[in-house]
Amino acid sequence: MSFVESEERRALRESVAALGAKYGHEYYVRKARAGEETTELWAGAGELGFLSVNLPERYGGGGGGIGDLAAVLEELAAAGSPLLMLVVSPAICGSIIARFGTEAQREYWLRRFADGSAKMAFAITEPDAGSNAHRLTTIGRRDGGGWVLNGRKVFISAVEEADAVMVVGRTADAATGRLRPSLFIVPTDAPGFSRTPIAMEIVSPERQSMLYFDDVRLPGDALVGDEDAGLLQLFTGLNPERIMAAAFATGIARYALDRAVAYAKDRQVWDVPIGAHQGLAHPLARIKIELEQARLMSQKAAWLYDAGDDAAAGEAANMAKYAAAEVAAAAVDQAVQTLGGNGLTTEYGLGTLVGAVRLSRIAPVSREMILNYVAQHSLGLPRSY
Structure with missing residues (x-):
């Protein structure tokens, strides 16, 4: 690297x-x-x-x-x-x-x-299970040479733009009858598939939806990969998700920091730019340091994933997503504070990011679940959940 x-x-x-x-x-x-x-x-x-x-x-x-x-x-x-x-x-x-x-x-x-x-959209989260793949209630059952899918999903992004949805469900093991995670490609115009938009207080072109699968009939080739691969296939997608979520957050942090620095250089009070005052300069400098740390961790996670080291990439991707979400929230908050009232005007374009960066601390995996992961897998502490 x-x-x-x-x-x-x-x-x-x-x-x-x-x-x-x-x-x-x-x-x-x-x-x-x-x-x-x-x-x-x-x-x-x-x-x-x-x-x-x-x-x-x-x-x-x-x-x-x-x-x-x-x-x-x-x-x-x-x-x-x-x-x-x-x-x-x-x-x-x-x-x-x-x-x-x-x-x-x-x-x-x-x-x-x-x-x-x-x-293609991606659907894992459910109202009662969250993203816990072992508790999902969306079930795919064999029907001749095909499948019948039933269940529901919540907080699924941009389905209105998608031609299909990759759905994380569960299928029955033929030998044991136990349910295991499986992936299905479901066309958005499939009979039995429907969605309800979720009203959100976030400024974003991509909408959130509740999805319903009511006896959705799928051909045999709607299954992605092997039924027996289970979580391996799922985490092939979830590690890139965390890396990309980190890129999403660090990009927003850069946007906010750039706006704040430009304003702090230009805005003058008592004949000097406000950026000359440590009360503003130091918080912005701290954001810059934390932003570069998050970017480095994100690049390490991507390098490990691209090198094929899934285990190490999983740890790094979680850490990168955590660090990026934290600095994005701090960057937008400090940018707004730096601009004062202007920070919440339409002209400067920062107020629209407040909800987006707050969401970064929740999705696609919450900061608390990342801390659980690091405590258990990185530090070897007893599992807490």
Whole structure:
């Protein structure tokens, strides 16, 4: 692992930043408040190959790793347009299908992810089980050569944009009858599938939904991977999810810090810029330090994942997500404080980020569950739950 990114990675960041600058935060907020999708930005990213930098070249991707895709998301977020669907479609679903999907699934879905013509949502969370894969009540049962899926999911992102949803359910082990996690691709127009939007106090183009699966009939090839692989397949997607969530958060932190620093340099009180006062300078400096620490941990997690070290990547990805979410929340809060009343005006574009960074501390995995993970797996303490 190098602490200096490659020329290719730096060039990728510059190109993505240039695209992001054409749209920016005003575009993002305008789309969100109008209930519209960020279609133009997504299409532009697809045309330039940014949506698929992590996917195999054989299927139209860039042949890179999750670190490259994380760089794409971070730069777009730093430009004010943090596209949440990048976490889901090419990162979670793309990683799982690339590694465990059939050749037909790879040909169909990865090529469409690559050019931006298709999106896939991801559904694990349930009202009573959260994201505990051992307690999920969405069940897939064999029916001849196919499957029948029943259950419900909650807080599922961007289903309104998606062509299909990768659903984490459970299937019965033929030998023992015990239920184990399994993954299904469910078209959003499948009979028996429905959704209800969840009203949220968050400014985001991607909506949240409650999903219902009522005797949804699926063909046999709707199953992704092997029934026996269970959690292995699931964590192939969840580690990239945490790495991408960290990129989402560090990008927002960069956006907020840049706005605060620019204001602190320009705004003058008593004939000097307010950034000359330690009461503002030190908190911003502390944010910069914590931001770079979070970025380093995120890059380490991506490097470990791309190197195939799933166990070490899991620990690092959790730590990266924790650190990134914490600094994002602190950065937005300090940026608002630095700007004073201007921090909550529409003109400066910081108030719209308050909910987003608060959500980063909750999803896709809460800070408390990450602390549980680190306490148990990194420190060897007794399991607390």
